[in-house]
Amino acid sequence: MESLTTDHNELPRVRYTRSLPTPVPPADSVIRSNLAGVRHVLLVLSGKGGVGKSTVATELALALRLAGKRVGILDVDLCGPSIPRMLRVQDSAVHQCNSGWVPVFAHQDKSISLMSIGFLLEKPDDAVVWRGPKKNALIKQFVSDVAWGDLDFLIVDTPPGTSDEHISTVEALRPHKPLAAILVTTPQAVSVADVRRELTFCKKTGLRVLGIVENMSGFVCPHCSECTNIFSKGGGEELAKHAGVPFLGSVPLDPQLSQSLEDGRDFIQEFPKSSAFPALAHIAQQILDGTPRSS
């Protein structure tokens, strides 16, 4: 396989424009070769929007990287791609090589590789106003055409719901790799209700659920240390119990984490004393161990 450390600026740039025809689905053999070096594929799902899927995907990637793993993130949220900014590579471009598309490398040592529609847009505010079939075609390309190389973990960040993106991602990946999923929720009933449906999606599509993360679980006032359960409490843990899946932990609201994501900083490396760090580190440890344990 071609070395991925060539100067990518010399390679042709991939851009998604309206004039590009819908691509022909690639042969399975091509997909297999581009995924051959990927050991584990982990989907980050939620029925609910805005619970922190991209946050958990990003922080998990950073934590696994710190533990010495090679990580890739595939962002299949085509309408609202958040990952590029969270890793401060929103202005990067995707280039083409003989094996396919070269992922964008985040982090100084290129230890995290990314693919997102965010890198393919002409302008960052361009809306991707596509119906299902076009979304499905791009997702297939993301799975088959990206030259991921050797990765310990490929984390897939998804949009909320149980629709085209989810069905297509699972269909494209499943023939080539065993798939596992982490589900993210916030504590309140309105979120948990959607995540229950996502659990059904996992069951129906044969996705192994590694566990549930309860995000935005309480806020400790930095001035007086009073804890307020802004989005209620405990719903994620109860859901895990009810569904018979492991509970991976509760992550509190942490303005420093929000700020890190805004600035594209490495929260895991730079803010180990911040309130969200212990829970995020614990989640990553459970993934590394392969068998989530009760906290």
Add this chain to the structure above:
Amino acid sequence: MKMLGFSHTVLVLSGKGGVGKSTFSALLARGLAARDDTQVALLDIDICGPSVPRMMGLEGEQVHQSGSGWSPVYVEENLGVMSVGFLLSSPDDAVIWRGPKKNGLIKQFLRDVDWGEVDYLIIDTPPGTSDEHLSIVQYLSAAHVDGAVIITTPQEVSLQDVRKEINFCRKVKLPIIGVVENMSGFICPKCKNESQIFPPTTGGAEKMCQNLNISLLGKVPLDPQIGKSCDKGQSFLAEVPESPATLSYRSIIQSKSENHCVTRPLERQNHQ
């Protein structure tokens, strides 16, 4: 299409998930329906994640069919609701549909539901700019749509998606009524200091609205009672009338109804 009876139609949109679209839709519907002479319809087209039934205290309700079509589920006599949530028999039921099937249901919601004569149709949407959004705009093209209220939270991670939604509205020529910035700061109930949990690192909705020449309808602070009321299916406006968040929401709803020729001011909903 049986779409005659809506005097005003408002879409509640956001590029971003989890910013409070359904919360706002529910409160807007309740706020407008506080006046007995106003007939309000709340249509939930979030097919995969229908939150509206729970927020309106209608969990477990089912849709009934009559000779004149599907009957909306009524919260009050003048406030009817429709959602895929009413068509599911169990809370674990997932709607795992691709675009065309979702579009079909949305069409049915508009065509087959016997809404009657309605003053305000509020439409709650899922996040994004995809099938549901294209379809609803297409199906409403023959009706008069007042426009879209776009919900965001202050941080750039949300705003970057919301700008795409604004571009979507401009592309499909959907007027933008304005933007609501939700989760705008949190006041600790104990020490009363403010924290910016979702920091407006690029100037928040205010700066974005200035840059894009769009109206900022209001900013609503975080209040733990909002989530609680939503979970319990109660009206936050009625349950916590003195909250700064209630005051913000009321002022936004008030300005919405005033801008559309409703001359009498909204009466405060009395807490029973």
